[in-house]
Amino acid sequence: MDAVDIKKHSKKCEIVFAKIIKNSRFKMNTFLIEETKYKLEQYEEVLKKLKFFIKQGSVFKDYLDSFAEYSVQIKDLLDNMDDKFLLFVVGTGNYGKSTLINALMQQDLAPIDFRPKTWKIDVYYLDEKNEQNVIIKLNDGQILNMSNEDAHKFIENEEKLTDKHKKEYNNIKNEELKKCKTKKERDEMQEKLKKEYLYKSKVVEIRWPVKQNKFLKNILLVDTPGISQNLLYLQNSIKDYYFKADGVIWMLDGLTIASKNNNEMIKELESYLGDLGGLNDNIIGVVNKIDKVYANGGKEAVDAVMNDANNYFGDKFKYIIPISAKEAFNNPNDKDLENLNAKIEDTFLSDANSLKLESKKKGIQKIVKDSIRINKEFEGFISLKNSQYQEKYKSIQKFEKGQKEKLEKEVSNLVEKYLEKVSSNIIIMAGNLFDIRGENESKKYVLDNIFELNKFQSNLKTFISNKEDFIKIQAEDMYENAKISKYKYISKIVSENISTNLQMENLNLKINQSFNIYTSLGDFSGEGLLNALGGVINQVYKGIMKMMKINSVRSNLSTTINKIVEEVEEKILKVFNENIDKIVKNSFKILEASYMDILFDYNKREKVCKIIEQFNNDIFKEKEIKLKDIL
CATH class of the missing domain: 3.40.50.300 (P-loop containing nucleotide triphosphate hydrolases)
Incomplete structure (x- = not known):
């Protein structure tokens, strides 16, 4: 192996390093400019993507404004490189x-x-x-x-x-x-x-x-x-x-x-x-x-x-x-x-270029660091509001299921209690019908004494009235609780109106009194006492009058009252369940609108976080500096 000429190579190294030293300041400034341009592009790309969202909630808009200010600061430093x-x-x-x-x-x-x-x-x-x-x-x-x-x-x-x-x-x-x-x-x-x-x-x-x-x-x-x-x-x-x-x-x-x-x-x-x-x-x-x-x-x-x-x-x-x-x-x-x-x-002035280069570099690092900080804070805020959204979404679903189950149970208890009383009346009083000769008198006896329809209707009206008031209060509470607030501590103190013009479903709590059981004491030939039953009781009553066996009378009475109560129960459940559905639908609208008022469309949350996270990763990437670039 030939001997290495150390002196010769040392001389070459000196020339190389002298060239590096001579050009490094200019080159490093050029690289800083290129790096700054690259970072500015990342800011502008994020703003371009995020400002595409037409619906910008208040917190989202504040974030965009802050992020845009950092973009302006980067651009200002870039523009002032030669200042x-x-x-x-x-x-x-x-x-x-x-x-x-x-x-x-x-x-x-x-x-x-x-x-x-x-x-x-x-x-x-x-x-x-x-x-x-x-x-x-x-x-x-x-x-x-x-x-x-x-x-x-x-x-x-x-x-x-x-x-x-x-x-x-x-x-x-x-x-x-x-x-x-x-x-x-x-x-x-x-x-x-x-x-x-x-x-x-x-x-x-x-x-x-x-x-x-x-x-x-x-x-x-x-x-x-x-x-x-x-x-x-x-x-x-x-x-x-x-x-x-x-x-x-x-x-x-x-x-x-x-x-x-x-x-x-x-x-x-x-x-x-x-x-x-x-x-x-x-x-x-x-x-x-x-x-x-x-x-x-x-x-x-x-x-x-x-x-x-x-x-x-x-x-x-x-x-x-x-x-x-x-x-x-x-x-x-x-x-x-x-x-x-x-x-x-x-x-300052004896080495101004080096100080300027260093200060600009540090300034850019500071802006990037602050940008990452507000990104993390904003992502944390999004995560918090997402959790609140899910909690409120589940709460609305729980309300729907709970209210319908509660309504069904309450109506069932009311009806069962009434039927239990009527069943007892039928057993005890059905035989008395054989002692009553007039048709109208018999009819009146059945409705007033056996079926106790006046009393039942009064109980129904009280139940419906109380339920109407309860549903109205529940609706107001649900609408208020469905809102997502941007505040952590004063959400219960301040009033936050939803800016979106919601098409709310109006509640219809006035039940059509088609089951108005005791409407008149007319005969059985036409109008009927029970709008919900039509002429059924008329025919049954005539059958009762023709039958002399007490068991048959009792059976027909039970069939009649069960049909009446079934129609009443079905109507009450239908009307109130429809209104519960409207409350739920309105609550979901309020939930989505309040989220959007603060941030953006809930369905865009993953896309927004992905854009921000991509910036957090890309902003630290640097262009590779090769030895040939500074020679």
């Missing part, structure tokens, strides 16, 4: 973010002492072509272009709408919360009211043009909402916008460095950085109001504050820099401002 470095200024309340932004740009552009009511970011960009175009991005992907004046009017209107709806919410909140007994009920009620009454602006980002600004040459400077800004929206968080940031300046108040808000910020920052894999080399901490700290205690106080800042945040930020944003704005040669600018250059 300048996005530098975010983050902080709690009025820690001087806007003042620092103005100091960095050395222009009075970011409004100070203004508490916006909309949850958005303001991006300041260098208007190199002097077009003075304000770009407004909405959460549904729309992009509005307008003049500076129109943009301010637009935002002012959004602020007014937000304020107006907040007042409406506050006006109704206390009254509605009085209906709740537990904390869980109150929390869910508040969420319901927020959704119904609060106005949440679609504006997520505004890009403001800035003329001739040195700082913005390589940077897009971003002002963010105050972290503790109370806009009443439960999900407001730095996580709403942090994923867009290539770099971050995190503002701290030097006067309250160990405050509760700072501790909350640390927890939220740790949580978010944990989601991003612990990324913290793109964050500079800035301790503001250092002039006031110095005024209160001189250099010793400043040193103490900076020592506390490093103890609390030293492992979270790459640098922690003291500054007075106010003094820095008034003095462009401020040493602390110069120090901050130097750290921005060193931390």
